[in-house]
Amino acid sequence: MSLRxxxxxxxxxxxxxxxxxxxxxxxDHVTDPDERDLDFAFHHDNEEGVVTERWFHALxxxxxxxxxxxxxxDRIVGAAES
Amino acid sequence: MNEFTxxxxxxxxxxxxxxxxxxxxxxxxxxxxxxxYLATRHxxxxxxxxxxxxxxxxxxxxxxTIIRANYGIPAAVRFYQxxxxxxxxxxxxxxxxxxxxxxxILWMAHSEAAVRAERMRAKLNTEFxxxxxxxxxxxxxxxxxxxxxxxxxxxxxxxxxxHPQGATARHDRVVWALAEGAMERGAxxxxxxxxxxxxxxxxxxxxxxxxxxxVAARAVVSAVGGHxxxxxxxAGLRLPIRTHRLQAxxxxxYRQQFGPIVASSELFFYASQTARxxxxxxxxxxxxxxxxxRSSHDFVQDVCRRALCLLPFMSNLxxxxxxxxxxxxxxxxxxxxxxxxxxxxxxTTGWGTWGFKAIPAGGEQMAELIATGEIPELxxxxxxxxxxxxxxxxxxxxxxxx
Numbered sequence: 001m002s003l004r005x006x007x008x009x010x011x012x013x014x015x016x017x018x019x020x021x022x023x024x025x026x027x028d029h030v031t032d033p034d035e036r037d038l039d040f041a042f043h044h045d046n047e048e049g050v051v052t053e054r055w056f057h058a059l060x061x062x063x064x065x066x067x068x069x070x071x072x073x074d075r076i077v078g079a080a081e082s
Numbered sequence: 083m084n085e086f087t088x089x090x091x092x093x094x095x096x097x098x099x100x101x102x103x104x105x106x107x108x109x110x111x112x113x114x115x116x117x118x119y120l121a122t123r124h125x126x127x128x129x130x131x132x133x134x135x136x137x138x139x140x141x142x143x144x145x146x147t148i149i150r151a152n153y154g155i156p157a158a159v160r161f162y163q164x165x166x167x168x169x170x171x172x173x174x175x176x177x178x179x180x181x182x183x184x185x186x187i188l189w190m191a192h193s194e195a196a197v198r199a200e201r202m203r204a205k206l207n208t209e210f211x212x213x214x215x216x217x218x219x220x221x222x223x224x225x226x227x228x229x230x231x232x233x234x235x236x237x238x239x240x241x242x243x244x245h246p247q248g249a250t251a252r253h254d255r256v257v258w259a260l261a262e263g264a265m266e267r268g269a270x271x272x273x274x275x276x277x278x279x280x281x282x283x284x285x286x287x288x289x290x291x292x293x294x295x296x297v298a299a300r301a302v303v304s305a306v307g308g309h310x311x312x313x314x315x316x317a318g319l320r321l322p323i324r325t326h327r328l329q330a331x332x333x334x335x336y337r338q339q340f341g342p343i344v345a346s347s348e349l350f351f352y353a354s355q356t357a358r359x360x361x362x363x364x365x366x367x368x369x370x371x372x373x374x375x376r377s378s379h380d381f382v383q384d385v386c387r388r389a390l391c392l393l394p395f396m397s398n399l400x401x402x403x404x405x406x407x408x409x410x411x412x413x414x415x416x417x418x419x420x421x422x423x424x425x426x427x428x429x430t431t432g433w434g435t436w437g438f439k440a441i442p443a444g445g446e447q448m449a450e451l452i453a454t455g456e457i458p459e460l461x462x463x464x465x466x467x468x469x470x471x472x473x474x475x476x477x478x479x480x481x482x483x484x
Contacts, residue, residue, distance in 0.1 A: 002380035003370065014380065020370045027320070034470075042322035042413050042469045046311035048373050074327075074374035 006079050009061045021054035048072050096270050098294045102130040104452055105290050105299035107277045109133030110142040111257050112430050113305030115445020117264035124453035127268030132292055134276035138257030141307040141437060144407030146330050146364040147253050148343060149439045150187050151212035152245040154480040157463040159210040165443035166247050172442060176259040180251045181357055187248030187343040192237040196348055200243040214245045226342050234391035237349060248343050250354060280316040287317055287427035301452050303428040308408040310431045317424045322469050323410045326367040328435055329381045333399035335359030349388045361396060363389055367409055377404040409434045416475035420457055420465040
């Protein structure tokens with residue numbers, strides 16, 4: 001069974017219909033402007049555990065929305081509309 | 083019992099010491115190769131390798147064991163060619179049978195644009211030391227008669243770049259050969275001993291906290307695959323890494339007749355035959371970042387559909403086993419090796435889907451860096467600081483399917 005993404009409009013659809021989008025957060029302790037640019041351009045939280053992320057239903061309703069997913073098990077734990 | 087398991091039984095396992103010259107986190111291919119080359123090339127044997135699971139149980143045991151050097155940028159071609167050369171001598175050097183088999187790899191083109199790309203790849207590879215030539219459909223058919231040259235009518239094979247030094251080796255034999263080579267010379271490998279933290283002395287990394295107690299070290303090397311962001315965070319570093327799953331599977335066996343490794347960057351899959359006769363198939367990473375080892379049915383379905391366009395004989399085979407590894411993807415699809423900016427802390431990561439082929443060269447170069455303190459020329463372009471210096475090593479085209 002592949003990962004199915006709960007689209008608020010279309011319901012559970014295959015992950016292949018979606019584009020994954022990360023919510024970028026530059027940590028507050030990074031204050032130097034160049035460092036912040038570097039962080040924005042390249043660095044990732046790459047968190048293990050429950051993350052809030054954005055998905056774009058590219059082959060469906062073409063809407064962005066947010067869900068919560070556990071990256072260690074690849075299971076969706078909750079949905080939140082943006 | 084075969085010679086492989088007999089040798090493992092002769093090994094002596096020791097308790098961790100209070101301090102080592104070098105501590106390596108992760109006993110996969112890259113960590114063990116670093117320990118091996120530190121011992122054999124530089125005489126540094128006061129080395130501890132800490133592994134949370136067992137030797138080669140992470141991505142070193144979850145890949146498709148392809149060895150090749152036909153990359154897309156000069157620095158990468160040179161680096162991977164070094165690895166191909168080291169692999170060819172590794173059986174003799176370690177006095178162990180690694181099931182290393184040179185097969186050649188065919189990278190097929192199904193469109194005029196892809197033909198141009200493969201011609202360019204062949205030229206660039208040859209220029210920088212990796213033997214590759216562009217071959218037409220007739221030669222492709224001779225090298226791999228099982229191919230449907232019409233590609234199911236949709237993906238005709240118009241030519242391929244042929245890299246004769248493409249090879250495969252047995253993954254667990256490779257990691258154990260390196261582990262045994264390092265241990266025989268005095269290095270310690272500690273399995274089931276996770277590193278839980280780094281010991282910081284001011285700015286400097288001065289050791290590791292493990293499940294078996296604190297261990298001091300003059301140099302700490304992270305050769306972690308899959309969870310490297312967590313280790314780096316312990317040293318206060320943020321990495322340009324996202325971790326994705328990569329799946330692969332094998333079929334039941336087919337008579338030993340399938341010669342080369344075949345790959346198609348337009349159909350996004352590659353296939354080779356294992357020593358047992360299974361057809362081994364792999365493709366691209368899963369789209370979402372994930373640390374899960376779960377495999378999915380739609381991956382098999384999708385890859386089979388694409389592979390059958392070129393290899394229709396496989397419709398009679400059955401899928402036997404499927405597995406998943408987690409790949410640390412760098413933004414430019416090139417590895418990250420060298421210093422980190424944190425004194426005493428070295429890193430070898432970003433091995434994405436191209437880690438196995440780089441094991442000997444990655445280990446050799448990291449060992450040289452740690453032993454001499456000088457960044458070897460071969461890996462100088464792959465430092466972590468390249469992102470801040472705007473010197474990324476973009477090479478997605480060569481990594482796409484492997």
